[in-house]
Amino acid sequence: MGLDITVLIADWSWLEKAPSRKRLERLRDAWYADETGLWDYGAPTVEGDWVWPRGRNGAFFGVYEFLRTCGSFKAHFWAGERWEAFRDHVDPPLRAELDTLLMGLIWNGPDNEAEHTDPGFFTDNPSIFYGVLLARSPESVRQLAAAWGRIRPRLDEMRRPFAEHAASHGGWVGTFDSFTDLLEDWGRVLTEATRRGWGVVGLSE
Numbered sequence: 001m002g003l004d005i006t007v008l009i010a011d012w013s014w015l016e017k018a019p020s021r022k023r024l025e026r027l028r029d030a031w032y033a034d035e036t037g038l039w040d041y042g043a044p045t046v047e048g049d050w051v052w053p054r055g056r057n058g059a060f061f062g063v064y065e066f067l068r069t070c071g072s073f074k075a076h077f078w079a080g081e082r083w084e085a086f087r088d089h090v091d092p093p094l095r096a097e098l099d100t101l102l103m104g105l106i107w108n109g110p111d112n113e114a115e116h117t118d119p120g121f122f123t124d125n126p127s128i129f130y131g132v133l134l135a136r137s138p139e140s141v142r143q144l145a146a147a148w149g150r151i152r153p154r155l156d157e158m159r160r161p162f163a164e165h166a167a168s169h170g171g172w173v174g175t176f177d178s179f180t181d182l183l184e185d186w187g188r189v190l191t192e193a194t195r196r197g198w199g200v201v202g203l204s205e
Helices: 012-016 020-032 055-059 074-089 092-105 138-165 176-196
Strands: 006-010 049-051 061-065 132-136 199-203
Touching: 006 012, 006 020, 006 176, 012 020, 020 061, 061 176, 074 092, 074 138, 074 176, 092 132, 092 138, 092 176, 132 138, 138 176, 138 199, 176 199
Parallel strands: none
Antiparallel strands: 006 061, 006 199, 049 061, 132 199
C-alpha cells in the first residue's frame, strides 16, 4: 500500500467536451501544462487547503492538499481499516451513512466489493484507466456530500467506540481526531465540488 494519491475536483462540463477515453488525458495535460498548469514551485503548499493552477486552467480544476497525509494513500486506506474495526459498535443509522461515504471514496466495504469509479466518467479500458483511484460524477458527489452533511453533526458519537475498538498508538489514523480530521478533509472536497457542480477524481502518480 505504497501508493500516493492526488485528489482533484474538476469541471464536468469541461471534461465532457472530450470523448470518455480522452478525458483523463485532458485532465493530466492541464495539470502538467507549462506556465498554465498546477506547478508553481515558488508558492508554498498549505495543507488542508486548495491549490489552483495558473492561467486558463484555473477555471477547470483544483487540487486539495490533505492534512498530515504527506500525499500518501496509506492514511485513507487505514481510515477504512479503522472504520471496519469499530463500525459494528456505531448506531446503525450513523453506521449506514459512514458506510455510504467511505465506500464511495476510499473503503472497499465489508465484502470488498465497493466501486470508487462511476461508469463512463473516463473509460472502462484498463490501459487508459491506469492510475485512477477515484472518479465520481457531480451527481455522485452531491449524494456523498449529503451523507457527509448528516454525519458531521454526529461525529463525536463515534469517539468512544473508536477508542475502544480501533485506536492504535503510533499507527496511521490511530486516533479518533486523526480519523475525523481525514473525514473533515473529504467533507471540504465534497462540499466545494458540490458548490461548483464538479466531479471528484483521485489519481496515483
